[in-house]
Amino acid sequence: MITLQNVTKHYRKKAVYEKCSLEIPTAGMTLFIGQNGIGKSTLLKMIAGIEKPDAGTILYDGVQWSANERKKRIGYVPQEIALWEHMTVDENLAFFKGLLKETIDDELIAYYLKKLSIEQERKTVVKKLSGGTQRKVNLIIGLLAKPTILILDEPTVGIDLKSRTEIQHVLHELSATCTVLLTTHLLDEIEAFTDNIVLIGEDTFYRDMLEEKNIAYTKL
Ligand SMILES: Nc1ncnc2c1ncn2[C@@H]1O[C@H](COP(=O)(O)OP(=O)(O)OP(=O)(O)O)[C@@H](O)[C@H]1O
Numbered sequence: 001m002i003t004l005q006n007v008t009k010h011y012r013k014k015a016v017y018e019k020c021s022l023e024i025p026t027a028g029m030t031l032f033i034g035q036n037g038i039g040k041s042t043l044l045k046m047i048a049g050i051e052k053p054d055a056g057t058i059l060y061d062g063v064q065w066s067a068n069e070r071k072k073r074i075g076y077v078p079q080e081i082a083l084w085e086h087m088t089v090d091e092n093l094a095f096f097k098g099l100l101k102e103t104i105d106d107e108l109i110a111y112y113l114k115k116l117s118i119e120q121e122r123k124t125v126v127k128k129l130s131g132g133t134q135r136k137v138n139l140i141i142g143l144l145a146k147p148t149i150l151i152l153d154e155p156t157v158g159i160d161l162k163s164r165t166e167i168q169h170v171l172h173e174l175s176a177t178c179t180v181l182l183t184t185h186l187l188d189e190i191e192a193f194t195d196n197i198v199l200i201g202e203d204t205f206y207r208d209m210l211e212e213k214n215i216a217y218t219k220l
Contacts, residue, residue, distance in 0.1 A: 041153050133163075
């Protein structure tokens with residue numbers, strides 16, 4: 001269980017979270033949904049340890065993790081592409097592997113490249129790849145450290161249906177052994193990943209939509 005206890009986060013005068021508490025199961029996949037600007041990315045960044053809450057505590061299976069533990073155990077895949085664009089896919093993978101102490105082995109990397117249909121692109125420089133392919137490489141980078149928690153901020157934004165399906169399959173598979181947390185604005189993803197949905201904010205559109213589709217959710 002990932003537990004948020006009385007978490008408060010402000011940006012200048014804007015209160016994004018005010019004494020918020022939430023329990024997120026570590027089994028399976030959790031989707032965070034809600035309108036633009038409501039605080040989904042902020043929440044994921046706080047769980048990943050990239051942003052610090054102003055007050056409150058985040059516990060991982062009942063304990064607080066040090067910055068080092070979070071770095072070791074949490075894979076974070078940002079919304080924006082975080083790759084070296086003048087380097088090839090293989091060079092990027094080697095570079096990011098080099099920053100880590102323990103990583104997944106090359107066979108597993110080859111497995112993900114194949115599952116995501118990008119094994120032909122290994123020698124291509126990133127700037128020549130489509131946005132969708134870059135996003136897939138971004139995802140594999142997030143998996144390199146063998147995370148026990150994988151956090152993805154809109155992992156399938158702006159990519160075609162086939163690629164989205166491939167990413168969804170990989171995430172489903174991963175969620176059997178790893179906690180997967182992600183944000184999405186896509187209805188088909190909300191319907192496909194109904195393990196655990198957290199609705200952020202008060203907008204009734206989302207609540208009505210989930211209730212109409214009979215999808216259970218937790219409110220934050
Ligand atoms: N570094 C920052 N400095 C100042 N304000 C910020 C910062 N990061 C986020 N915010 C503000 O905090 C609020 C929540 O932002 P956040 O990015 O978490 O929302 P979101 O739900 O992920 O949005 P979207 O769906 O558009 O990605 C927004 O009002 C945003 O402008």
